[in-house]
Amino acid sequence: MKYLSICSISFLILFLSSLACFFFGMIFIMNDYSIFIEWEVISMNSMNIVMTLLLDWMSMIFMSFVMMISSLVIYYSKEYMESDYKINRFIMLILMFVISMMMLIISPNLISILLGWDGLGLISYCLVIYFQNVKSYNAGMLTVLSNRIGDVALLLAIAWMLNYGSWNYIFYLEFMQNNFEMMIIGMLIMFAAITKSAQIPFSSWLPAAMAAPTPVSALVHSSTLVTAGVYLLIRFNILLNLSWLGNSLLLLSGLTMFMAGLGANYEFDLKKIIALSTLSQLGLMMSVLSMGYYKLAFFHLLTHALFKALLFMCAGAIIHNMNNSQDIRLMGSLSMMMPLTSSCFNVANLALCGMPFLAGFYSKDLILEMVSLSYINKFSFFLFFFSTGLTVCYSFRLVYYTMTGESSFSSMNMLNDEGWVMLKSMIGLLILSIFGGSMLNWLIFCTPMMVVLPFYLKLLTLFVCMMGGIMGYLISNVSVFFFNKTLNNYDFSYFLGSMLFMPYISTYGIIYFNLMIGKMVVKSFDQGWSEYFGGQQLYLILNKNSQLNQVLQNNNLKIYLLSFIFWIIIMYMYMIFL
Incomplete structure (x- = not known):
């Protein structure tokens, strides 16, 4: 039982550290206080690291x-991983993951950000391929290579920052705004952030990363890996204000939000639906951040972390009881057999939809009201509200398939709520998902504010959510229409359900494109000019020279006579000119 002690020790240390950080965070908010620590690692001549x-x-x-x-x-x-013999390795990987995230959070310096950033990328790869099958390996490669593109952008930003004499970007943020060179750095940072937070066109890796164990998904998709890009842009928020960078990000994130919402309505894999929901919420954070409301984006990032971790934990408990089956069509009436897990699942789902007075309501409702209050074009306004409707739509569809109706199990499973260790951690997050939103609202926005809008705009959010919920139920309930609409329009459903073919473009498309370029390079260079002027030309020259050398070494009398005459002529010419 050695591994239990490692789990328990890690849990206690992290839990107590969390309370300590929250306490200091409160002090810093109340006193408007921050600490900047510099540790001189090495000093040589005039160079300090x-x-x-x-x-x-x-x-x-x-x-x-x-x-x-x-x-x-x-x-x-x-409890979830107790059948794994190498659970110590799993816990160590999670702890390394958390340490990498800590490194990224407290760094005002691009170099130390890169350490945490690369740590997240490397350890996420190790966790995605944890189950060691072909699907996991493919998902891991897609994840790590997609994130590597962003890493390159971050390295280029570090190179550009050399012009300022320091990598501490925090000192230059005010100066950055109206400076062309800094806009290039901002563009590279934004590029890095959209790869890590899986915005279009780098969205395909996020649902693929569901090949990881469910506890990893709960951690990665709530507060660590995917939020790293959002957090980085929150730090660089000044660059997005009233610039083309902010407008570009608003378009990309709005489309991501819309695409993920549509895709989740056509998906049948429980974990992938929740992953697409994460993608949709990341789009919401990014889009509100691009409009300049960085505190709102941070507020939604925190509330989303609470209910999304709970959603994944409930999904993990369901999958655990279903003998590792993830297809929602093979579930049903789970609320009768797993009432406590189902209650947690439904509370997390309602928080995601923005149900009044749960965690998600305080951030989502405020975001949509600020969007209604802002100068924004009709297309972006439509994306915000329609995507919110889609969120409620797929949430109600998920509840319909899993919780209600008749049981559709492929075989009889021992479904029960007896995983007490899993339930304890779920109940902890359940309390936070209910009270966390109002608590954070009081803490972060110290001054009471009121958003004044016309009556129809004030009720628009509620109306969109209600319509989304009704549509989600009607589309899912086949007996309402007597036939399944998605099967009638299979091609269109497949297009929307596969994230607008983005996973195929990210894999087969790029591979085909790379192979075509590789073929051209091989034909034109390796077997073309480079071969003609390189290896083949060298071979011909050496061949001719060796033939001449062979002739000279044949001990032929004519050659000796010719060479003797040649040397006499040379000596004669030398004597004349001397």
């Missing part, structure tokens, strides 16, 4: 949430 850390209210509260969720995930893993 300095490690810098920034501790302010934002980094402290975010660290607190990351550690709280990771502690509950480790506690949950104690």
Whole structure:
């Protein structure tokens, strides 16, 4: 039982550290206080290598949430992964993942951000391929290579920052805004962020990363890997204000939100539906951030982390009881057999939809009201509200397939709520999902504010959510229409359900494109000009020279006579000119 002690120790350390960080975060908010720590690692001649850390209210509260969720995930893993002989390795990987995220959160310096950024990329690859099958390996390669593109952009940003004499971007943010060179750095940072947070056109890796164990999904998709890009852009938010970067990000994130919402309505894999829901919420965070409301984006990032981790944990408990089956069509009436898990699942789903007075309501409703209040074009306005409707639509569809109706199990499973260790961690997150939103609302927005809108705009959010829920039920319930609409329009459903063919473009498309370029390079260079002027030309020259050498070494009398005459002529000419 050695592994239980490692799980328990990790859980306790992270849980207590989380409470400590939250306490200091509160002090920093109340006193408008931040700490900047510089540690001189090495000093040689006039060169200093300095490690810098920034501790302010934002980094402290975010660290607190990351550690709280990771502690509950480790506690949950104690039961979920108990059949794994190498559970110590699994816990160590999760702890390394959390440390990498800490590194990224408290860094005001691009170099130390890169350490955490690359740590997240590498360890996420190890966790995605954890089950070691072909599907996991493919998903891992797609994940790590997609993130590598963003890493290259971050490296280029580091190279550009050399012009300023320091990599501490935090000092240059005010100066950055009206500077062309800094806009290039901002563009590279934005590029890095959209790869890590899986915005269009890099969205395909996020549902593929569901090949990882469910506790990893709960951690990765709530508060760590995918939120790293959003957090980085929150730090660089000044660059997005009133610039073409912000407008570009608004379009990309709005389309991501819309595409993910549509895709989730056609998906039947339980974990992939929740992953697409994460993608949709990331699009919402990015789009509100691009409009300049960085505190709102941070607020939604925190509330989303709570209910999304709970959603994944409930999904994990269901999959665990279903003998590792993830197809929602093979579920049904789970609320009768797993009432406590189903209650947690439904609360998390309602929080995701923005049900009044749950965690998601405080951030989502405020975001949509601020969108209604802002100067924004009709297309972006449509994307915001229609995507919110789609969120409620796929959530109600998920509840319909899993919780209600008749049981559709392929075989009889022992469905029960007896996984007490998993349930304890789920109940911890359930409490946070109910009370976390109002608590954070009081803490982050210290001054009471009121958004004044016309009556129809004030009720638009509620109307969109209600319509989304009704449509989700009607589309799912086949008996209402007497036939299944999705099967009648299979090609269109397949197009929307496969994220507008993005996974295929990201894999087969790129492979085909690379192979075509490779073929051209081989034909034109390796077997073309480079061969003609390189190996073949060298071979011909050596061949001719060796033939001449062979003739000269044949001891022929004519050659000796010719060479003797040649040397006499040379000596004669030399004597004349001397």
